[in-house]
Amino acid sequence: MQKNESVIWKIEITHSGQQTENQVKKQGSNIRDIWDNIKRANLRIIGIPEGVEKDKGMENIFEEIIDGNFPSLKDTGFKIQEAQRAPNKLNPNRPTPRHIIIKMAKVSDKERILKAAREKQNVTYKGTPIRRSADFSTETLQARREWQEIFKVLKGKNMQPRILYPARISFKIEGEIKIFPKKQKLKEYSNTKPRLKEILKGLL
Template sequence: MPSTGDEEENLPLVWQKIEQSIIRSIDVRFNEFGDKLDNLIAGQQILEERIGGVENKAVNHEQRIKVMETSLEELRQQNKTLRSKLSDLEGRSRRNNLKIVGIPEGEEKGRPTDFVSHLIPKLFGAEHFDKPLAVDMAHRSLQPKPPDGSKPRTIIAKIHSLQDKEKIIRLGRQRTVEYGGRRIFIFPDYTAEVMEQRRSFKEIQQTLREKNIQHSLRFPARLHVHHQGQVKAFSSPAEAKNFVEKEL
């Protein structure tokens, strides 16, 4: 058995080895921690760069969206203006048109323009027309020809003179007209938009008729009211109604 003295002499050496082992272990752990910390810092920097890039893109997208919204609003306004002009042009191109409803298919015998120019004086009386009625063109509506016995297609005719066209409309409102024993209807050929605008004045026109006040609905939808030697023009039913309630 070794002596106690030898053990005491070897004890500092043992503690030294333990100390060195602990120090090496700590160094390894610190090195590992340092590596992980470096990796974390590097990852943080990459993340910050990516976030910065995303923020820059977001700012860029916001600017582009604002530009697109401004452009879209401009396009909306341009579209609104163009639609208004298109509607006006279409309405004016139809201004002299008539729609004749109820004429049996084939009566025009392939010459619709000549047919309409002779039809109108026959329906209303030649005494209302001091010269032959000039018709620029006429045709059936563009639907397929219906089977025999079905409702005939409408005839659309462009009257050369606006004055003659208005006269025909006026005569059509004053009397019932027939062709071959069948009732015939004649209407202006307005666009759907113009028709809607004109229908909006229906109530106020009824009021004016009940009050026996002279008035007229001018193209496309402008109400003229004769009052105390003057003519008042209204572009909206609300304006006309307000005038009638206050002044008439």
């Protein structure tokens, strides 16, 4: 999937030589939205050891995760269209296991699982902590990762941070929910809030 995304990016860049920078950015955003829409029903599961699926199969592993962490969802009739490791090829030098991508039959099923995971917070597989998230395009994933350090700090201060689509951060301050699409906007806002500026010192 990442290879196909890269090919499309190259095609767009090749045909945009005489276009303005804003037009190129807009096209890039449109391509990202297309890929995110394709992946809309996908769940990304992070931290499952390599090879465990050989004996059980990925669908059975997924069912074990649901049974062990979200028993209230056990009999809700989830349907899986596809399950695979990403990337497809194993890199022996990779220090962490490849992610597992689960394509659900319904977007609503994915949303219910993510909601339950947020509420439980500590999700495990056979005692090993795992993480779960929606599956996005490479560009969206990278943009969301750039908020991670700020997210951790805000969460530590109980400011209820969330990463919103495509890569915006929201959090609660002075009784209000604030949303920022870029770090520069957050920096400008923090300059008006001394406490927030101190909390985010060195991160913006």
